[in-house]
Amino acid sequence: NAGVTQTPKFQVLKTGQSMTLQCAQDMNHNSMYWYRQDPGMGLRLIYYSASEGTTDKGEVPNGYNVSRLNKREFSLRLESAAPSQTSVYFCASRMGGSGANVLTFGAGSRLTVL
Amino acid sequence: QQPVQSPQAVILREGEDAVINCSSSKALYSVHWYRQKHGEAPVFLMILLKGGEQKGHEKISASFNEKKQQSSLYLTASQLSYSGTYFCGTEGQAGTALIFGKGTTLSVSS
Numbered sequence: 001n002a003g004v005t006q007t008p009k010f011q012v013l014k015t016g017q018s019m020t021l022q023c024a025q026d027m028n029h030n031s032m033y034w035y036r037q038d039p040g041m042g043l044r045l046i047y048y049s050a051s052e053g054t055t056d057k058g059e060v061p062n063g064y065n066v067s068r069l070n071k072r073e074f075s076l077r078l079e080s081a082a083p084s085q086t087s088v089y090f091c092a093s094r095m096g097g098s099g100a101n102v103l104t105f106g107a108g109s110r111l112t113v114l
Numbered sequence: 115q116q117p118v119q120s121p122q123a124v125i126l127r128e129g130e131d132a133v134i135n136c137s138s139s140k141a142l143y144s145v146h147w148y149r150q151k152h153g154e155a156p157v158f159l160m161i162l163l164k165g166g167e168q169k170g171h172e173k174i175s176a177s178f179n180e181k182k183q184q185s186s187l188y189l190t191a192s193q194l195s196y197s198g199t200y201f202c203g204t205e206g207q208a209g210t211a212l213i214f215g216k217g218t219t220l221s222v223s224s
Contacts, residue, residue: 103158
């Protein structure tokens with residue numbers, strides 16, 4: 001099993017350009033998440049999808065949009081990239097609901113906005 | 115709201131023990147602990163649920179005080195492989211998202 005797959009792994013953008021980060025999981029998980037990681041800030045939640053067909057804002061949603069395309073895929077879009085969005089982005093998934101559900105992370109996507 | 119982790123950094127010699135704390139201002143359903151090595155994704159260590167259920171690796175121990183909304187991760191007889199950044203993630207209600215703290219960096223030397 002591949003687990004959580006993110007593409008691309010690296011991307012350099014110019015200010016104002018748009019791009020989409022792709023995420024797919026093959027564990028039949030219901031819930032999917034996008035986090036960004038910046039030095040000294042920990043992992044901050046951007047958006048999440050508790051189940052197929054639903055999305056909710058997290059701690060830092062401004063400048064981002066998401067799409068839960070189906071149960072497997074959850075994409076993150078930057079419509080007009082800004083230097084402040086330079087970060088490492090992690091997609092994660094878990095079964096969701098109640099119980100001891102382990103969060104599984106993808107390998108990360110390193111984005112640089114010039 | 116982000117949980118607060120302490121200390122921010124710990125330096126140990128092999129064989130020494132450490133405790134990492136995580137505190138929230140809100141009532142919690144669960145606390146999760148993850149470790150991240152430089153340049154890698156976070157890896158699961160432990161989940162502690164309200165009510166006492168726990169799930170995690172055998173060599174990892176942790177506690178969860180539901181009344182105080184606090185959790186502690188206990189690292190005993192540390193090894194070089196324990197080095198990394200430890201994150202706690204808190205879940206206010208079942209099925210909601212995990213909110214992570216800023217992390218605690220652990221360095222173990224020989």
